[in-house]
Amino acid sequence: MMDAVLELAGTRITVDRKDVILWPRAEEIARFDPGILRKKAMLGYRAERLVKAARYLAEHPVSLRNLACLPEEEAMKILTGIPGIGRYSAAIRLPFTYMKIARGRPFLLSYWVVTFSWFMFKENVARSLS
Numbered sequence: 001m002m003d004a005v006l007e008l009a010g011t012r013i014t015v016d017r018k019d020v021i022l023w024p025r026a027e028e029i030a031r032f033d034p035g036i037l038r039k040k041a042m043l044g045y046r047a048e049r050l051v052k053a054a055r056y057l058a059e060h061p062v063s064l065r066n067l068a069c070l071p072e073e074e075a076m077k078i079l080t081g082i083p084g085i086g087r088y089s090a091a092i093r094l095p096f097t098y099m100k101i102a103r104g105r106p107f108l109l110s111y112w113v114v115t116f117s118w119f120m121f122k123e124n125v126a127r128s129l130s
Contacts (some may be wrong), residue, residue: 004041008032026061029054048085056083067094 009028010021029037029050061084067075072094079090101111 001042001046005029005037005043008015008037008041026057030058052083053085056081064093 006021006023007107009024009032011024012019012021013099022117026123030099031049032054034047034051036047036048037043037044041047060081062078067078070078076087076090079085080087
């Protein structure tokens with residue numbers, strides 16, 4: 001799924017003679033018709049949710065660095081304001097969660113959550129094409 005999103009909306013660059021694709025910004029995904037993402041990126045029901053969240057984030061940018069400076073409940077309120085993000089998903093994305101992992105507390109993390117998190121919070125994450 002995510003490879004298909006990268007192919008449709010990612011920005012191709014070359015770094016150290018290696019081709020990579022940068023994750024698309026929220027503004028780029030917000031311009032997509034969900035039907036195209038549903039079919040070409042094989043996102044199914046996730047297409048509408050992704051576009052709706054991207055449109056919100058294009059108007060209301062969120063920074064993980066800024067969230068890290070806020071009390072956890074305030075950060076949770078900001079994250080749950082994003083369409084499609086509930087308390088569980090917000091807790092996964094909170095920088096405080098990453099600190100908890102560092103302290104040895106158990107925590108489950110899925111590939112989809114990691115990938116979606118990078119996209120949603122506008123980090124420039126490159127993925128190798130080769």
